[in-house]
Amino acid sequence: MRLTPVFLLSAIDAAHFPGETKTFGAPEIAFLGRSNVGKSSLINALLGSKQAHTSSTPGRTRAINFFSLHEGAGDKRKVRPSLIFADLPGYGYAKISKAISSEWPKFIEPYLAERETLALSICLVDTNIPPQENDSQLIHYLQEMGKPYLVVGTKSDRLSGNVLAKSLAALKKKHEVDDILIVSAKTEAGTGALWQRIHAVAAESR
Template sequence: MQFTAKFLLSAMKPEQFPNDARTGGAPEVAFLGRSNVGKSSLLNSLIGEAAAKVSSTPGRTRAINFFALHEGTPQKHAFTPKLVFADLPGYGYAKISKSISAEWPTFIEPYLQEREELALCLCLVDTNIPPQTSDTQLIHALQQMQRPYVVVGTKADKLSNNQLAKSVAVLKKAHEVENVIAISSKTDAGIKALWAAILQGTQV
């Protein structure tokens, strides 16, 4: 299945979230994770184009950025989106964590708790560092909200196969999850497996 991505809008409060007129009620996939974990890079890898801006400065994304995914090529695609990707602000970066944390209750928590179109959350964790408490807290919060989620291990290309296997095992134990899909936005490793999980989770 081929998709053409189109930037919809940036939202910093619930009333700015896209309505059905913009999305056709398409299921939404939220990208969540610590600052600099690779959310924008992964989004670009999934859609095969640089739709999301990638910054070298952690915490640069301060709004929820929505992207509509239309089935087909840029020259000829379906008018109504099949999917919507939502790139959420990162958390846990020391220099801006307080300001980001202050913003979460105002529009990010309402999005996660109340957004009817939200079908699947991608929880991104870095395979190159030890498990982070903030990631565990996010996973537990989604469990309490009864939101379906998939844990994605990013930057897998930086580790050998043995190192990656050990890292994934540690992450699964620490976060108390059965599966972590290891991916690399640079080599596209794991992207097909993640796409399969997204399509299954959104029933597209």
């Protein structure tokens, strides 16, 4: 069943995170990655909508944007959400990296470290570029905090065969992970497998 997305709010401070009255404690799935890695495009592909704003200008997302996902549609939509998606600000783009970095301790780190309803952090890495150090830093941060995470390789439609295999091997080695799920927001390849992972984690957290 496809879930109906509803935009909840944008938060630039921990005090602005949605509370129990808005989410009913639904499991939250966070999407993280470098600017222009394709977070918003992937979210839209998963939801089958244009809820998350995409831009060719890196660094446009400066807040955590929350979306509630409901069974049914229109008047038949259930009030209680099944899931919450959180689209986090990108990092690593030179022109805005300092500004983003200064904001992380204020509300992004508390979200990742302290949010009780956060069931899974999806770390997006670009399969079309060499492995990036700041992606490794994020993954290692989640490992040290003992937080559930999944590494997802984006833009896989641009590579094929041995080239994609070599990129995947390099990403696994650099980020010290055994599992990377390859997806494409353009062709929706891998999105079904990603949904399976999301639903499995959400079921365990309930």
